[in-house]
Amino acid sequence: MSFQKGDIIEVYFDLPYSKETKTHPAIIISNDDVYDKDESYVCVMMSSSTDTDLFTFEITQEMLTQKNNKPFSQARCHIITFVQEKHIVGNRAMNSLKENALNRLIVRINNTVF
Numbered sequence: 001m002s003f004q005k006g007d008i009i010e011v012y013f014d015l016p017y018s019k020e021t022k023t024h025p026a027i028i029i030s031n032d033d034v035y036d037k038d039e040s041y042v043c044v045m046m047s048s049s050t051d052t053d054l055f056t057f058e059i060t061q062e063m064l065t066q067k068n069n070k071p072f073s074q075a076r077c078h079i080i081t082f083v084q085e086k087h088i089v090g091n092r093a094m095n096s097l098k099e100n101a102l103n104r105l106i107v108r109i110n111n112t113v114f
Contacts, residue, residue: 002085003028003041006102007093008064011083013045023089027075027097029106035085044109045079048072055079057108063101077109 003009007028012021030042046059048070059073097105 002091003035003088003093004096005029005031006097006099008046008095008097009041009043009083009093010089011043011081011087012089013079013081015079025073025094026081026083027102027105029080029102029109038084040082040084043081043083044105045076045081047074047076049074055112057105059097059101063098065096065098068095075105075108077105077112080109080113 005028008025009028010023011026013024013026014021025046026043027046028041028043034040034042050072052058052074055077057075057077059068059075061068
């Protein structure tokens with residue numbers, strides 16, 4: 001397994017309001033058991049859009065293990081996808097979310113989506 005829960009990877013997303021498939025960063029929110037079963041990850045999409053709403057979970061510098069190159073980042077709590085490892089762009093994580101922030105993100109996803 002190349003990636004861990006909390007890693008930020010880059011994947012392609014087909015979004016309903018976009019005419020093209022684009023890459024976006026995504027945070028791995030699944031545990032090792034998911035990968036061990038299907039060699040895949042469950043991920044939530046990130047965006048640098050400053051538009052916020054009910055599904056915004058702001059990602060601040062303090063939440064990341066490395067410096068972010070964007071002035072604003074957010075997880076889009078309702079845009080969750082299943083990603084096979086072979087569909088990840090690149091072979092290493094771009095960054096990682098610290099454990100406390102990851103746990104808060106998962107709580108936020110559960111509260112806003114489910």
